[in-house]
Amino acid sequence: MKHIVVIGAGKIGSTIARLLAHSGDYAVTVADRSGQQLAEIEKHDAISTAEIDIGNRAMLISLLTGKFAVLSAAPFHLTIAIAEAAAEARVHYLDLTEDVDSTRRVKAIAAQAETAFIPQCGLAPGFISIVANDLASRFDSLDSVRMRVGALPQYPSNALNYNLTWSTDGVINEYIEPCEAIVDGQLIEVPALEEREEFSLDGVTYEAFNTSGGLGTLCETLKGKVRTLNYRTIRYPGHAAIMKALLNDLGLRHRREVLKDILENALPSTTQDVVIIFVTVSGRREGRLVQETYANKVYSSVIAGRMLSAIQITTAASICAVLDMLAHGDLPAKGFVRQEEIGLDAFLASRFGHHYAQKSNAEKMAS
Template sequence: MNKHFNIVIAGAGGIAEAVGLILAERSKVSPTIYIGNRTLSKAQEVAHWIEKGTARAKEVKAFELNPNELSEKAKAIFQQGDILLDCLPGGLAPQMARYAKTYHLHYANLTEYVDETNQILDLARDAKTGFVLQTGLAPGYINVLAHKMFRDFCDDYKVDKVDYLGFKVGALTHHAVSPHFYGFTWSPVGVATEYVKDAIVLRNFQKTTLRSLSQRAQLIINGVLYEEDLTSGGAADLPDALASRVRTLDYKTLRHPGHYQWVSNQLKSIGYKEDIIQELQRVMEEEIPHVEDDQVVLYAAVEGKDAAGVLRRREVAKQIFPQLVGKHILRAIQATTAAPLIQAAQLLLESHLKGVILQSQISPDEFLNGDFVKSVYGKV
């Protein structure tokens, strides 16, 4: 940040603490950071962790944040805040967005949840502040990168349509053992949700939905074999923005080979239930360990014919590992999720944007080369 701001962070989990640490350590002008959580002691713990993690001047304050009913202290903090960075579970996003609108805060969130995002779209259209939605890793960074690749391809090859735009992300362990070939590096409920809810895609230039985990394939990235399959939420608004210009567009999640077959077996055993997400989450948490030493693998590709009819393809792949920020090491999923959220915050705070700003509406060059994003992802 290039000047002082009061930044309110909702949540006190791993992403919230990463957001606070990066803000404190890498802002040009240190902000005042407020950490709000339903459990005050957890917010205080994270505030202390951030303060211990950086030698730079900082002010980190904890407060109790009940999503259902704000205390007088929470209301006072919201009234003096400049932006609300929502790191709470996706189901709470509409409520947080309402508070941001009520108290005239800018707002940015991370959730891949489609229904909740649509609720905020309706809520924030006439807001007097800016709302950047789905601005983490996936959705988030990967969508801005894919959109840039599409635009550059069209400009360079003098075309206005392409055959394929695909983008994929995996938050993975370095090692994988049978039978599940997986380790949790982020929210189990997020994993279960993206496996069950439908994926939004483009097929034959038309927006449609497909069942998640219904189009499994293999691919090799930097010599390593992965599996990919459709999951929900990761496409953000690109199916809407690029309909009629991209024949086939989809977001897929990368996994180690063997994991998706294990998930399919669990879903067959569970059968159709109204609480299928909760049941899948329960089964996975019983069988799959949490792993701290993680990596993030991402890949995006665009393919089509140039103006002369020659078939062309462009690809970008990145592998990101845990990173030292200040005195703490952030897991790869923490750094890669937090950095785009903070970059979106800077975009809002240092501009005059109002209403909803979706991934396709973000200037790719400015965003991808922003200081916070570049420090984690490197140059594009």
């Protein structure tokens, strides 16, 4: 049995602990500074808790020492402190961050580390890069890679057509920070909330617009190999316009804590959500211009006796699948590991990756 530390006792961290504990192969310590949140963690023989301040470096290193890996489900601004402690404690490191600068610093830490550092192990960045790279590998030459992901309420009931499904800090960060993209073969930065488009899937209309971090390291990997590469977040129509008014017209991009307070007190959370994954790749194969698309919807469901939201399932299952592959020797045990280095078939075949399984047409019609 491998001993794991999960940093963060929120919705995602508690779900990670639950999945790992119920697998029977991991003993999990959930660490958080909030005793209240830790008290809500599921009682299980394979789960223990530790109330610590991540800012206390000595305490964090002591907690990590002797463990197999640390999985960070903490806010992005704590990423570097956890990664540095992991390097010093000589444990494997995995995180869910979408923050571009944090990932660059993790890469630098990994260069001197004795263990594996695998950032961005969630849905987007994370699984989306695994899918995109798998599709891209089927072409002789690439033209465009377009990645679209959204976590949406099944039953929107407010002007934003949105409910809180994961980290409010993360949502705000991806709506504000610059976004990487490849345009006409050049790696550039484009503004968040711009380049809005509409598309339909299964008869429902959605909008999509630039957000930060979803590409992970794919821009670096495909630079010089593709003409167009971009990532956009999916929402119901009308969402982007209201968020731009809040951030730009009311100046809340400069008052993130105020915006966070507004969103968390005005938008209810929900477990009745759907995660949409839509990736389209075009390029040349045997001299012909060809396009391939991956489209999938993951819904909330009961796992290990508890109803979990779709974003909890996809995010937690993704990092657990990567951990499992690392534990089984299917990934490098040292250095910086990119999501696109992970094989899609191996990921989906894992006991955690199977939560991403696509429904057949018959199953869709039945549901």
